[in-house]
Ligand code: FES
């Protein structure tokens with residue numbers, strides 16, 4: 001089976017990452033967020049448009065995310081320099097308007113999109129821009145309930161956060177109280193289809209897998225659990241599928257036999273080598289009532305607590321702890337992610353050697 005090591009390849013920049021939620025930025029609000037090792041200031045202009053610039057002020061390096069909006073311009077909290085939508089400095093209060101503003105007084109402006117309640121950012125080569133990941137299920141609609149779990153900064157590597165989102169073989173061991181200790185441990189072989197451009201993949205249990213029964217009930221248990229299931233609108237499962245998109249977006253969908261569905265999404269974004277933002281979103285068409293809302297909130301929060309607790313404690317988060325990793329057949333989806341990630345990273349870093357070796361997943 002394929003092997004790899006705890007030495008991860010450099011973070012890729014030519015990808016869309018989630019930087020935050022639309023609801024985090026009211027008009028005139030400024031928000032600081034560290035992404036891919038650099039602090040950025042995100043803000044919403046009075047007209048509603050979003051902006052995002054590198055937060056380090058080119059004058060003396062104060063943090064512009066502590067500044068405020070004056071009209072459409074971002075004002076530095078230290079000496080009041082003002083920067084427009086293109087990152088140009090338009091005002092230096094300590095000198096008259098007749099004095100020239102140095103051309104270097106300019107901010108790096110990030111490519112940003114707001115879509116389906118999410119703020120997406122591209123921090124790489126703008127010539128390589130590709131479409132922002134989107135799914136019809138994320139569109140707001142009266143027959144759907146959407147829940148955005150508050151952003152969290154996990155103390156772990158990006159690779160470990162993404163692998164945890166993709167991996168379901170940890171469920172019976174890490175989520176005994178929420179998803180059930182009795183969840184299937186045997187993991188069917190996976191049918192994985194990689195996009196032609198190598199920027200994502202879709203997967204599901206292989207229908208002809210000799211290993212493991214298909215999961216048919218979302219909630220297994222006695223009469224009380226069954227009653228809870230009926231209240232929440234959880235019925236027998238018709239199909240399950242997932243999809244991953246580079247940077248770090250994992251989409252997981254359960255289709256119920258009664259025609260309803262639910263989607264769980266984990267967006268991971270590197271903050272630094274040892275910290276990763278986690279944005280969890282869920283959408284459902286089952287149980288469209290208050291009780292199910294409360295349950296959904298509790299369920300999502302507890303599940304993320306359980307994941308964060310264990311993933312943050314992984315020794316492979318520490319870049320100084322270098323050791324080889326051993327993989328098995330049940331790691332197929334994780335290894336597919338690693339393969340795509342490594343390829344893209346190599347492409348961006350021009351054949352730079354990485355200590356990260358993955359030998360494909362075919363034929364295992
Ligand atoms: S540090 Fe920003 S204006 Fe001086």
Ligand SMILES: [Fe+2]
Pocket residue numbers: 164170171174175303307
């Ligand atoms: Fe988990």
